[in-house]
Amino acid sequence: MNLPLLLTLLLGGLAALDATPVAQTMLAQPLVTGTLLAAIWGDWRVALETAIVLQLLAASTVPIGARTPADYATGGVVGVGTAVALAAGRPFSFTQDACAMLGVMSGLIAALLGSAVLRWQRRLNEGLARWCESRLRAGEPRALGEAHRAAVVLAFALGVGFSAACLGVAIAGLDRFAGGESLRLARAWRLAQPLWLGFGLAQILHLFVQRRLSRVAVFGAALIAAWLVLVVGSP
Amino acid sequence: MASVSRSDLRRVAARTWLLQATWNYERQQGLGWAWCLAPVLERLYADPGRRQQRLAEHTAFFNTQPTLASLALGAVANLEEQQARAAEPAYDGVARVKMVLGSALAALGDRLLWFTLRPFAACLGVLFALGGSWTGALALWVCYNAVHLTLRARGVAWGYRLGPAVLGQGLRERLERLISLLSEFGAALVGVVVAALLVPGGEPQSLTFQVTLAGGLALGLVAAQHARPSPTHLALGAGGLCLVAAWFR
Numbered sequence: 346m347n348l349p350l351l352l353t354l355l356l357g358g359l360a361a362l363d364a365t366p367v368a369q370t371m372l373a374q375p376l377v378t379g380t381l382l383a384a385i386w387g388d389w390r391v392a393l394e395t396a397i398v399l400q401l402l403a404a405s406t407v408p409i410g411a412r413t414p415a416d417y418a419t420g421g422v423v424g425v426g427t428a429v430a431l432a433a434g435r436p437f438s439f440t441q442d443a444c445a446m447l448g449v450m451s452g453l454i455a456a457l458l459g460s461a462v463l464r465w466q467r468r469l470n471e472g473l474a475r476w477c478e479s480r481l482r483a484g485e486p487r488a489l490g491e492a493h494r495a496a497v498v499l500a501f502a503l504g505v506g507f508s509a510a511c512l513g514v515a516i517a518g519l520d521r522f523a524g525g526e527s528l529r530l531a532r533a534w535r536l537a538q539p540l541w542l543g544f545g546l547a548q549i550l551h552l553f554v555q556r557r558l559s560r561v562a563v564f565g566a567a568l569i570a571a572w573l574v575l576v577v578g579s580p
Numbered sequence: 581m582a583s584v585s586r587s588d589l590r591r592v593a594a595r596t597w598l599l600q601a602t603w604n605y606e607r608q609q610g611l612g613w614a615w616c617l618a619p620v621l622e623r624l625y626a627d628p629g630r631r632q633q634r635l636a637e638h639t640a641f642f643n644t645q646p647t648l649a650s651l652a653l654g655a656v657a658n659l660e661e662q663q664a665r666a667a668e669p670a671y672d673g674v675a676r677v678k679m680v681l682g683s684a685l686a687a688l689g690d691r692l693l694w695f696t697l698r699p700f701a702a703c704l705g706v707l708f709a710l711g712g713s714w715t716g717a718l719a720l721w722v723c724y725n726a727v728h729l730t731l732r733a734r735g736v737a738w739g740y741r742l743g744p745a746v747l748g749q750g751l752r753e754r755l756e757r758l759i760s761l762l763s764e765f766g767a768a769l770v771g772v773v774v775a776a777l778l779v780p781g782g783e784p785q786s787l788t789f790q791v792t793l794a795g796g797l798a799l800g801l802v803a804a805q806h807a808r809p810s811p812t813h814l815a816l817g818a819g820g821l822c823l824v825a826a827w828f829r
Contacts, residue, residue, distance in 0.1 A: 380717035404702035407694040415812040470604035533826035543796020551804035553766040567771030
């Protein structure tokens with residue numbers, strides 16, 4: 346197995362850990378994992394274009410209460426990983442756009458499927474919690490540490506395993522498709538990229554505005570001011 | 581009677597990293613909560629039987645926003661210390677305070693960390709990354725963790741010092757102000773990101789790009805009013821439609 350792919354799978358495991366079980370430092374966010382994958386694979390353009398789209402779609406997906414939202418930790422690694430792996434050895438701009446399109450689609454599908462994997466993992470943790478409590482009541486305080494070690498190992502293993510399965514299917518299944526249909530895929534990317542960017546930004550704007558007109562005005566003023574600065578140049 | 585030391589509180593703070601390691605639908609953060617509090621219970625209860633009893637009771641259902649859980653852990657450590665000293669400990673009171681603090685911190689923490697700071701950090705990161713730079717990821721990570729890691733590291737000590745009153749008017753008002761400030765700046769930041777997408781480097785994008793971006797914004801604002809279908813399903817559907825459109829054009 347080649348080194349970049351191995352590091353991608355390792356990153357899949359680390360992202361699965363950071364997303365919920367350990368620390369929650371946002372290392373699992375698609376922009377962070379995407380940037381790390383860009384450095385690993387040496388393809389900044391495709392990795393960042395794919396990561397930015399997935400990041401904006403992920404930003405408003407929140408793990409509140411007992412909800413198990415779409416798993417963008419794995420989705421980000423799978424999406425960007427697929428895009429850069431398919432783009433390797435394809436230097437033309439339109440083939441790279443095609444790979445980014447397939448990367449985002451793979452990432453979204455992996456995020457949705459990953460939600461089911463997370464639910465299964467959490468069901469397994471229920472058994473672990475019951476076992477742990479019974480051992481604690483039986484006078485074995487070490488059970489608490491053992492349960493935590495087991496849960497961390499399980500989360501990492503599932504992260505690596507699920508990333509490997511998704512990347513394997515996506516790369517093997519889409520490699521010829523990316524090469525053979527790159528013109529159509531690139532055309533689809535030119536439509537889908539701004540649509541996804543706008544969609545993600547609107548979801549974020551909705552979180553900030555919360556039906557307050559003053560914040561809509563702030564958004565509008567900032568948009569016009571930034572547009573003028575970019576077009577005319579700063580005063 | 582032993583009292584909780586600074587090093588115990590530091591150990592609790594370090595263990596909060598694994599608060600959600602065993603998250604499950606039945607007890608949610610219950611087991612993680614007991615794991616975090618274990619150093620304090622070890623200090624307070626010399627009798628192994630009583631200590632294990634308290635530890636087992638702390639594995640009961642609990643859930644809150646994971647970053648602000650540090651404050652609740654500190655406050656409950658303070659209460660456990662009081663109860664360990666009491667002639668007739670009232671452990672039901674500890675459980676009640678734990679639940680009330682959990683709910684209150686979840687309400688505030690979800691708004692601060694999930695609904696405001698995380699999207700704000702994401703927007704900031706995207707703005708930097710649009711130029712093709714690695715600094716976007718760094719900006720996102722630093723922006724979020726400046727608040728997240730500070731609360732994680734210091735929250736336990738704050739909670740311990742203030743006890744159940746940790747979420748009194750002072751801290752609540754400060755966090756509410758922070759939410760309001762971040763929301764105002766966040767709305768402005770989204771405006772700047774949209775402008776940067778429309779005219780990257782001063783050169784306007786194609787009309788197709790601008791119209792499709794506006795279409796995405798409109799679709800996103802409509803979708804945000806409804807819980808279902810989820811944004812991810814909608815994004816996947818939109819991507820599928822773009823593929824179909826590109827195929828048959």
